[in-house]
Structures are given as structure tokens and as C-alpha cells.
Amino acid sequence: MNKEMFKLGSQRSIIRELFELSKELKNKYGVDKVYDFSIGNPSVAPASDVDKTLVDIITNESSVYTHGYTSSQGDNEAREAIAKDLNKRYGTDYTLYNVYMTCGAASSLSIVFKALTESSEDEIFAIAPYFTEYRVFVNNSGAKFRIVPADTNTFSINFKELENMINPNTKAIIINSPNNPTGVIYKRNDLEKLVEFLLNKEKEYNHPIYIVADEPYREIAYDGIEVPHIPSIYHNTLICYSYSKSLSLPGDRIGYVLVPNNVDDSKNVFLACLGAGRSLGYICAPSLYQHMISRCASSLSNIKEYQDNRNIIYNELEKIGYECVHPDGAFYLFVKALEDDSYQFMKKALEYNLVLVPSDDFGIKGYVRIAYCVSKDTILNSLQAFKELYNYYSNK
Amino acid sequence: MNKEMFKLGSQRSIIRELFELSKELKNKYGVDKVYDFSIGNPSVAPASDVDKTLVDIITNESSVYTHGYTSSQGDNEAREAIAKDLNKRYGTDYTLYNVYMTCGAASSLSIVFKALTESSEDEIFAIAPYFTEYRVFVNNSGAKFRIVPADTNTFSINFKELENMINPNTKAIIINSPNNPTGVIYKRNDLEKLVEFLLNKEKEYNHPIYIVADEPYREIAYDGIEVPHIPSIYHNTLICYSYSKSLSLPGDRIGYVLVPNNVDDSKNVFLACLGAGRSLGYICAPSLYQHMISRCASSLSNIKEYQDNRNIIYNELEKIGYECVHPDGAFYLFVKALEDDSYQFMKKALEYNLVLVPSDDFGIKGYVRIAYCVSKDTILNSLQAFKELYNYYSNK
Numbered sequence: 024m025n026k027e028m029f030k031l032g033s034q035r036s037i038i039r040e041l042f043e044l045s046k047e048l049k050n051k052y053g054v055d056k057v058y059d060f061s062i063g064n065p066s067v068a069p070a071s072d073v074d075k076t077l078v079d080i081i082t083n084e085s086s087v088y089t090h091g092y093t094s095s096q097g098d099n100e101a102r103e104a105i106a107k108d109l110n111k112r113y114g115t116d117y118t119l120y121n122v123y124m125t126c127g128a129a130s131s132l133s134i135v136f137k138a139l140t141e142s143s144e145d146e147i148f149a150i151a152p153y154f155t156e157y158r159v160f161v162n163n164s165g166a167k168f169r170i171v172p173a174d175t176n177t178f179s180i181n182f183k184e185l186e187n188m189i190n191p192n193t194k195a196i197i198i199n200s201p202n203n204p205t206g207v208i209y210k211r212n213d214l215e216k217l218v219e220f221l222l223n224k225e226k227e228y229n230h231p232i233y234i235v236a237d238e239p240y241r242e243i244a245y246d247g248i249e250v251p252h253i254p255s256i257y258h259n260t261l262i263c264y265s266y267s268k269s270l271s272l273p274g275d276r277i278g279y280v281l282v283p284n285n286v287d288d289s290k291n292v293f294l295a296c297l298g299a300g301r302s303l304g305y306i307c308a309p310s311l312y313q314h315m316i317s318r319c320a321s322s323l324s325n326i327k328e329y330q331d332n333r334n335i336i337y338n339e340l341e342k343i344g345y346e347c348v349h350p351d352g353a354f355y356l357f358v359k360a361l362e363d364d365s366y367q368f369m370k371k372a373l374e375y376n377l378v379l380v381p382s383d384d385f386g387i388k389g390y391v392r393i394a395y396c397v398s399k400d401t402i403l404n405s406l407q408a409f410k411e412l413y414n415y416y417s418n419k
Numbered sequence: 420m421n422k423e424m425f426k427l428g429s430q431r432s433i434i435r436e437l438f439e440l441s442k443e444l445k446n447k448y449g450v451d452k453v454y455d456f457s458i459g460n461p462s463v464a465p466a467s468d469v470d471k472t473l474v475d476i477i478t479n480e481s482s483v484y485t486h487g488y489t490s491s492q493g494d495n496e497a498r499e500a501i502a503k504d505l506n507k508r509y510g511t512d513y514t515l516y517n518v519y520m521t522c523g524a525a526s527s528l529s530i531v532f533k534a535l536t537e538s539s540e541d542e543i544f545a546i547a548p549y550f551t552e553y554r555v556f557v558n559n560s561g562a563k564f565r566i567v568p569a570d571t572n573t574f575s576i577n578f579k580e581l582e583n584m585i586n587p588n589t590k591a592i593i594i595n596s597p598n599n600p601t602g603v604i605y606k607r608n609d610l611e612k613l614v615e616f617l618l619n620k621e622k623e624y625n626h627p628i629y630i631v632a633d634e635p636y637r638e639i640a641y642d643g644i645e646v647p648h649i650p651s652i653y654h655n656t657l658i659c660y661s662y663s664k665s666l667s668l669p670g671d672r673i674g675y676v677l678v679p680n681n682v683d684d685s686k687n688v689f690l691a692c693l694g695a696g697r698s699l700g701y702i703c704a705p706s707l708y709q710h711m712i713s714r715c716a717s718s719l720s721n722i723k724e725y726q727d728n729r730n731i732i733y734n735e736l737e738k739i740g741y742e743c744v745h746p747d748g749a750f751y752l753f754v755k756a757l758e759d760d761s762y763q764f765m766k767k768a769l770e771y772n773l774v775l776v777p778s779d780d781f782g783i784k785g786y787v788r789i790a791y792c793v794s795k796d797t798i799l800n801s802l803q804a805f806k807e808l809y810n811y812y813s814n815k
Binding site for chain 2: 024025026027028029030031032033035036039042043062064065066068069074077078081082086087089090091092093094095126127129130131132133134137138139140141156159160162163271272273274275276288291292293294295296297298299300301302303304305306307308309310311312313
């Protein structure tokens with residue numbers, strides 16, 4: 024068998040590993056005794072019209088409509104609903120022809136990386152800290168995965184490092200804002216600075232450099248903070264979107280790739296995405312969920328609950344003495360580990376039934392990620408354990 | 420962008436191409452005036468308990484259960500239900516640990532090919548006529564795709580050609596029975612002959628040669644004809660399954676890979692499949708559908724309708740004078756084209772609003788495939804057009 028695939032299957036992502044471990048711990052100690060902050064499995068229910076719409080489609084539409092194949096690029100009504108929703112929010116003029124329905128963000132990213140990569144010399148950049156699986160999906164495309172080291176002051180774009188690293192093989196830069204694992208939202212002037220830089224480099228190298236905007240957390244932004252629509256400020260932007268978080272449907276696998284008209288050679292890039300999806304075995308996005316999206320594209324889960332969680336966990340951990348990155352969006356809190364080796368810190372936290380994800384696989388050492396998309400009770404009940412963990416290190 | 424992906428996206432499979440064309444024709448001439456035999460989109464409704472179960476889960480279970488991530492390998496209850504169902508039918512002793520939930524047959528195949536392929540010298544064989552997309556999925560894995568020419572007498576395994584072609588680089592042979600596009604079911608003694616041959620070759624080459632059994636049509640067999648369970652006669656068999664046809668859920672993308680214990684190094688092969696799924700961007704199979712399967716693994720759509728369709732279209736086309744391969748299963752009829760060039764024949768048929776798929780991409784020239792998973796009325800209404808098409812060629 025393929026050794027690399029065996030390795031990927033046997034050494035799973037640390038997030039998935041901890042997700043499985045925490046299931047075991049819950050069986051052993053009881054569900055309410057384990058504080059599982061490992062995975063971004065939304066705790067908030069889907070927007071109220073989502074389940075209703077699913078039932079309505081199953082009950083009242085023909086079975087070939089509900090369960091039949093759609094076109095590979097997706098059902099036209101769903102694509103059009105998405106284009107209209109984006110146009111309303113961003114003043115754009117997308118049509119269904121810009122939208123390719125996919126099985127969530129992971130498939131969107133895999134498809135886009137595969138569609139863009141021409142040679143094994145191509146490089147795709149991620150800015151640390153970054154979502155661990157980018158490395159896996161970029162490797163699958165055949166391109167080189169390169170990490171722009173973190174700017175630990177702002178946790179935004181590290182321009183100095185980016186300027187050092189960029190070269191004629193740079194094919195794309197992944198921008199993930201609101202960010203997983205930090206919850207940081209990249210500010211408009213940072214993005215504008217990036218755009219100016221990339222435009223110059225495109226001219227210098229005489230080929231496109233794409234921004235791949237991974238935006239599953241786009242709608243989860245607090246205190247009215249702006250999440251800029253990147254295609255409106257940079258021409259070569261492809262958006263990878265998922266409804267996993269905004270509609271709380273992570274297991275159902277529904278999302279899209281957006282290829283705006285101002286992407287160079289836009290129509291052909293769209294077709295290359297379609298070809299990449301075909302090549303990876305994606306026949307069509309789940310049809311029932313596509314039809315639901317055609318009616319619920321503008322819906323949103325009650326993200327207010329995440330904001331409440333954010334306020335509690337950020338304030339309380341800071342109060343205890345933890346050093347936290349202030350999150351403006353998503354549902355992650357990035358916290359400085361209390362010893363240099365975040366893997367050892369994760370292990371120590373497990374003794375207090377706290378399931379935290381060490382930061383090494385996010386491309387930076389010495390932090391842990393807390394996914395606070397859990398019930399408020401879990402957070403409140405966990406605070407004592409966080410205190411004890413802190414005291415353990417203080418008294419060491 | 421990637422030129423190969425662009426090609427795959429812009430020159431779609433002939434089936435998908437005709438599926439799209441037939442939508443256009445229906446808009447132009449009216450739904451009942453176009454006889455669309457292009458795609459295997461089941462006309463029969465899902466088994467009666469499927470929709471009921473979906474609604475029950477959405478209505479009565481917690482949203483995190485219904486819509487949350489499952490483990491990558493799938494929900495344990497669904498995996499166990501599948502193992503139990505297989506054990507009951509085939510006298511096997513599978514457990515949940517043999518089952519990996521996937522997004523249908525295309526993803527199952529992509530995953531298995533990627534998991535098995537070690538080097539670009541590896542070869543994966545398909546027996547013509549074969550499902551067109553095998554080529555795409557094998558190419559994605561990096562292995563060479565090799566076609567065993569058809570035995571046009573039996574449309575079963577062409578042993579003479581297989582013996583000529585097999586070599587130390589042969590990694591796997593795809594067996595698709597009931598077959599798409601012919602509807603032929605490979606008989607037990609043919610499979611036993613294949614097994615004896617492969618066992619000798621495994622010994623000679625000193626490495627496993629896998630059978631990849633692509634079995635979406637397993638349950639659609641007529642007149643009580645046996646579809647042998649290949650893992651019971653050959654150790655190195657991986658099954659790629661989809662509920663698309665047996666439960667009439669093609670757009671919903673749910674299926675599995677089965678890795679039996681008698682596969683050499685079974686546990687590691689399973690892990691390599693898991694790694695391949697991860698690498699291709701499959702996070703988990705759609706969760707709602709996994710939960711439905713945990714209750715409906717033994718259900719079956721009303722396949723009697725397909726048998727009625729088979730009887731009508733086979734008998735009537737033979738009566739007109741067409742030469743047809745007799746189908747014992749699936750819902751395809753393979754018919755000799757009335758001119759050598761099946762592509763030209765397909766075009767001529769379109770003039771009579773008959774949408775037939777030319778056989779070239781199935782690895783054999785001079786035939787067309789008729790997907791008779793349509794309403795009985797479509798078949799009855801199409802007969803006049805088939806007569807006129809036949810007369811056109813007779814009078815030529």
C-alpha cells in the first residue's frame with residue numbers, strides 16, 4: 024500500500040486524535056466531567072429554518088429532485104441563491120456561473136489547490152498559525168507547502184517574512200480570516216498592504232499569484248468588526264466556503280468555491296476547479312443540502328452564543344493569569360502554554376480533563392487552541408480545572 | 420492553472436455531457452418529448468423507510484448528533500449496521516472495523532486507488548466495457564490505467580487478454596458486477612477461475628494483487644441470479660459500495676469501503692484508505708445520511724420496476740431488430756450501434772430525441788448504453804422513435 028497514505032491514516036491530525044481521545048475520556052469519567060475543547064463541532068443549533076426546510080423538501084418534493092444527481096457544478100437554484108446573497112452583502116455582481124457547489128471547505132481547498140498547481144515547483148503559502156490540514160491538501164495537489172512564520176505581536180500577516188519568502192514559484196497564498204486557530208480578523212489596511220505587494224509581484228514575475236480565501240468563519244465576527252470581502256480589493260481571489268460553521272452543519276459537508284469574473288482567465292479557472300473535483304471523486308455536493316441552500320443561503324445560526332462564550336472564557340482565563348490572543352471572530356481562543364513544549368502542556372491539561380490542542384501543527388510552538396463552540400456550562404464548569412492547571416505551574 | 424484539470428473540467432464525461440444536453444432538449448421540446456437514457460439517476464423512489472427515517476432524525480435527535488462531525492471512518496452505529504447486514508446475507512463475520520463510511524462509489528474508488536498505489540509503475544486493470552470514470556480516478560492515484568479488451572461473446576472476463584497483460588506491476592483489477600454499462604453479472608465459475616489465476620500470479624510475483632469490487636448494483640439482480648460475494652472466494656478483495664442505486668440516493672453521496680480481515684495486512688490497508696480519504700479532502704461522509712444508514716442498512720428500493728423496464732425495453736428492441744446484450748442486473752442495456760461509429764450513431768439518435776451514450780469511453784467501439792432507470796412511460800413512448808431510427812438505417 025501507499026506509505027504516505029498509511030502515515031496520514033495512522034497518524035491522524037492532532038485535532039482528530041484528541042477528538043477521539045475525548046470520546047474515550049467521556050465514556051470513562053462521564054460527559055460532564057470532561058472539558059472537550061478539541062474540535063470545531065458547533066454547539067449552536069442550525070438556523071431555525073434549516074431543519075424545517077430539510078423536512079419540507081424531503082416531504083413535499085419529488086424524490087428525483089431531492090435525492091437525484093445534480094450537475095457536477097451544482098444545482099442552479101442553489102448557485103443563484105448564493106450569488107444573490109453575496110451580491111446583497113458585498114455589492115458585487117456574481118452570477119451562478121461563479122459558484123461551484125462542493126462538500127465543504129476541505130473539499131473546496133483540495134479542489135482549488137489541485138486546479139491551480141501546474142508543477143511540483145509551485146509553492147502555496149500559509150500564514151502561521153494556520154489550519155493544520157492545509158499541509159495535507161497542498162501535498163495532495165503536488166505543490167510545495169510553505170509556511171510564513173507567525174507575527175506573534177499581531178497574529179496578522181507577517182510582511183517581513185512574506186517578503187523574504189516570495190519567489191517566482193509562488194502560486195497562491197491562503198488567507199484564513201477570521202482565523203483558525205487564533206480568532207484574529209485581518210484588518211482592511213493589512214489586506215490592502217498585501218494586495219499592493221502581490222500586484223507588484225504579479226507584475227515582476229509576470230504570472231498570477233492567487234489569494235485562496237478560506238472563509239468558513241466569515242459570518243462569525245463580534246462587536247461589528249469588518250471582515251473585508253477580498254475579491255473586492257484583489258482580482259485573483261478564489262473563495263473556499265463552507266456552511267459548517269455559519270449554519271452549524273459540519274457533518275453534512277456543504278459549501279462552495281467562488282471564482283469571481285475578475286480572476287485572470289476566470290472561466291477556465293472555474294473549469295479547472297470542476298476538473299479537479301471530478302478527479303478527486305466528487306460527483307456532486309449532497310443534493311438535499313444543495314436544495315436547502317437554495318432557500319436558506321442567507322440564514323445564520325445564533326452566533327450570539329459564541330460571543331457570550333468568547334467573553335466568558337477570554338475574560339476568565341485572563342483573570343486567572345493566562346496570556347490569550349484576543350479573538351474578534353471564529354470560536355477559537357489561542358492561549359500561551361505554561362511551558363515551552365505545548366505538547367507536554369496538552370498532556371498535563373488532560374490530567375485535569377481539559378482537552379486542548381497543542382499549537383505545533385498550526386505552525387507555531389508554545390500555544391494551545393481552545394475551541395469554545397461548546398455549551399456555556401462546559402465553559403463555566405471548566406474554569407476550576409483551568410485554575411488548578413495554572414496553580415500547578417505556578418507552584419512548580 | 421493545471422492543464423489536465425482544465426481538460427477534465429471542460430471535456431466532461433460523455434454521460435454528463437449528454438445529461439446536460441438532454442436538459443436543454445427537454446426545455447426546448449418538452450419533458451415528455453425527449454427520451455433521456457443518458458444517466459443512472461434512479462427513477463424509483465427511495466425505500467419507503469428512508470425518507471421517514473431522515474425526517475425522524477432531523478425532528479427528534481439533537482442537532483450535534485444529526486449535523487455534527489462523525490469520526491473520519493464514520494459513525495460507529497452506521498458501520499456496525501452495515502457489518503451486520505453483510506454478515507446476515509453472506510455468512511461473513513465483519514465488524515465495524517472493516518467499514519469506512521464514504522461519499523459514494525466515486526469517492527470509495529478514488530480512496531482505494533490512492534491507498535493502494537505506491538509508484539507510477541503500478542497498474543490498475545479494468546475489464547472492458549467499464550465505467551468511464553475509472554480512468555479519471557486511477558489517473559488521480561498516479562497509477563497506470565490499463566484496459567483488458569472486452570470479450571464480446573460473453574461480456575464477462577476476457578481471460579486470454581488478461582493473461583497476456585498481467586505483469587509484476589499489476590496492483591489491482593476492478594471487478595464491476597452487475598456491470599455498468601452491460602448489465603452482465605459475472606458468474607461464480609468465472610470468478611473462481613479469476614481467483615485461481617490471481618492466486619498463482621500473487622505467488623509468482625510475491626506481492627498482493629487486489630480485486631477492487633465496485634458494487635453499487637449488487638442488489639439489482641433479476642430472476643434470482645446470484646451475485647457472488649467476492650471476499651468469500653478471494654482474500655485480497657476491497658469492496659467499494661454506494662447506496663446511490665440500492666436506496667435511490669445518487670445525489671446524496673453515501674457509501675463505504677469494506678476492507679475484510681482476510682486482506683493481507685488488513686488493518687494497515689484500512690488505515691491507508693483513511694489516509695487517502697483525508698488527503699482527498701473527505702472529512703466524513705454526510706452525517707445525517709450515516710445516521711439514516713444505521714437504521715436502514717438492510718432496506719432496498721422497489722427494484723421490481725427496473726425488472727419490468729428491462730423486460731419491456733430488451734424484448735421490444737430485439738423485436739425491432741436491435742442486437743442487445745441480455746442484462747441480468749443493474750439498469751443498463753448495451754446495444755449494438757447501427758453504424759460502426761457509435762458517436763455518429765448517438766448523434767443520429769438525438770435527431771429522434773433519443774439520448775443514448777456511445778460506447779467508446781466504456782472501452783469498446785460500436786455500441787450504445789441505454790440507462791433504463793426511467794419511467795415505464797418514457798420507455799413505452801420511446802419505442803416509436805427507436806423504430807424510426809432503425810428504419811432510417813434499414814433504408815439507408
